[in-house]
Amino acid sequence: MERTFDCLVIGAGYAGAVAARELAERGGKRVLVLERRDHVGGNAYDCLDESGVLIHQYGPHIFHTASKRVYDWLSRFTQWRDYQHRVLANVHGAYMPVPFNLTSLHMAFPAEQAARLEEKLLSAYGEGARVTILALRENDDPEIRAVADYVYENVFVHYTMKQWGQTPEEIDPATTARVPVLLSRDDRYFQDPYQGMPLEGYTPMFQKILDHPNITVELGVDARDRLELTEQGAKLDGAPFAGTVIYTGQVDELFGFRYGRLPYRTLDFGFETLAMDRFQPAATVNYTVSEDYTRITEYKQLTGQELPGVTTIMKEYSRAYTGAAGETPYYAIINPENNALYEKYRALAEGCGDLRLLGRLAEYKYYNMDAIALRALELCDGLLQK
Numbered sequence: 300m301e302r303t304f305d306c307l308v309i310g311a312g313y314a315g316a317v318a319a320r321e322l323a324e325r326g327g328k329r330v331l332v333l334e335r336r337d338h339v340g341g342n343a344y345d346c347l348d349e350s351g352v353l354i355h356q357y358g359p360h361i362f363h364t365a366s367k368r369v370y371d372w373l374s375r376f377t378q379w380r381d382y383q384h385r386v387l388a389n390v391h392g393a394y395m396p397v398p399f400n401l402t403s404l405h406m407a408f409p410a411e412q413a414a415r416l417e418e419k420l421l422s423a424y425g426e427g428a429r430v431t432i433l434a435l436r437e438n439d440d441p442e443i444r445a446v447a448d449y450v451y452e453n454v455f456v457h458y459t460m461k462q463w464g465q466t467p468e469e470i471d472p473a474t475t476a477r478v479p480v481l482l483s484r485d486d487r488y489f490q491d492p493y494q495g496m497p498l499e500g501y502t503p504m505f506q507k508i509l510d511h512p513n514i515t516v517e518l519g520v521d522a523r524d525r526l527e528l529t530e531q532g533a534k535l536d537g538a539p540f541a542g543t544v545i546y547t548g549q550v551d552e553l554f555g556f557r558y559g560r561l562p563y564r565t566l567d568f569g570f571e572t573l574a575m576d577r578f579q580p581a582a583t584v585n586y587t588v589s590e591d592y593t594r595i596t597e598y599k600q601l602t603g604q605e606l607p608g609v610t611t612i613m614k615e616y617s618r619a620y621t622g623a624a625g626e627t628p629y630y631a632i633i634n635p636e637n638n639a640l641y642e643k644y645r646a647l648a649e650g651c652g653d654l655r656l657l658g659r660l661a662e663y664k665y666y667n668m669d670a671i672a673l674r675a676l677e678l679c680d681g682l683l684q685k
């Protein structure tokens with residue numbers, strides 16, 4: 300018997316999976332999820348590599364949020380490993396906490412000078428303040444500016460050039476603001492109240508989210524082969540589809556790059572499996588002054604997996620996304636010109652029936668996992684009120 304669906308969701312990452320579950324469970328809708336890859340989870344997907352190490356195929360993912368709603372919602376589908384992410388910068392061979400904090404300050408400057416600088420910084424900004432590197436460089440006090448210059452040179456400028464091909468001044472200021480200078484001795488990468496790693500991994504969590512009688516998931520399906528968008532509305536497999544369509548992929552691709560390509564950065568991942576228990580002093584080490592990769596992540600330190608004698612590390616190399624086969628667009632390049640191009644595509648989408656753009660790609664934004672989960676919940680709040 301043929302199944303008919305009330306809603307179509309394209310993509311089974313955070314955006315698609317959370318939305319599908321809400322529509323199916325809270326709204327009683329029959330939902331079809333089409334996913335191009337051969338797995339669910341989007342870029343948060345994890346799996347065992349050949350040596351049995353649990354890896355994140357598309358880059359290291361650490362869950363953190365200030366949203367109790369998101370944390371409670373996801374906690375229905377996973378238990379958590381208590382994990383607080385810590386990152387060290389390798390600065391000419393010395394390991395220094397990132398975000399640059401008061402501990403880093405005392406590593407960077409001689410004791411007496413560091414004590415004086417600490418006092419100055421605390422009286423200028425207050426204990427616990429989060430000061431962006433760009434703001435710190437604007438400070439009137441030459442001694443504070445000297446700290447800013449040190450941090451700029453040793454933490455930000457080379458890493459940012461590798462990651463974006465541009466300087467911190469040239470990129471969206473919200474990007475470097477993600478990693479402020481932190482006026483405390485808290486050496487965690489994130490200060491959110493809820494942090495952790497899914498105890499069994501991300502993929503089992505996604506499988507549980509999508510495991511609902513009203514949800515059908517089809518993997519290995521490019522929605523563009525099944526879906527047609529016209530001003531009269533959507534067609535699924537050639538037949539008119541009146542329901543809501545939630546699209547979580549690239550919006551320029553959806554419209555055949557009609558106005559040109561939206562620019563992205565992509566990453567090449569260098570995985571290496573080594574015959575040792577542990578490779579480096581923190582789960583992630585950022586190479587802020589040397590190397591052509593940005594960072595190395597050692598997965599066992601993220602996941603807590605016990606596997607003696609073997610470890611897998613991953614180096615990240617960033618470059619411009621060209622759209623070639625096999626490349627993944629990982630980071631939108633936020634600037635006024637690209638945002639204007641995005642707006643043209645968004646306007647096109649508005650003329651296509653009940654089509655909703657949701658997610659890091661479809662909204663052309665730099666969203667973390669929790670932000671996308673919250674957007675999906677809120678979109679469904681609106682849809683289910685109709």
Ligand code: FAD
Nearest residue numbers: 310312313314335341342358360361522548658659667668
């Ligand atoms: P995606 O995960 O990209 O999912 C979109 C899905 O849609 C994909 O599976 C894709 O295959 C599918 N799709 C696209 N087009 C089609 C089509 N035409 N037909 C069918 N399917 C299609 N966030 C954090 O909170 N913490 C972190 O530590 C963190 N680390 C990150 C590290 C890296 C290297 C990167 C790139 C991102 C990181 N993020 C992190 C961000 C996180 O990956 C995103 O917030 C999240 O994956 C966004 O989910 P999404 O559903 O919007 O997109």
Ligand code: UDP
Nearest residue numbers: 397454455458459462474475477478585587
């Ligand atoms: N950044 C940097 N040095 C660091 C860490 C971050 O210059 O050691 C800058 C860089 O521009 C980076 C941005 O801050 O792209 C955001 O860093 P984050 O770790 O949040 O990036 P993501 O994990 O999303 O790649």
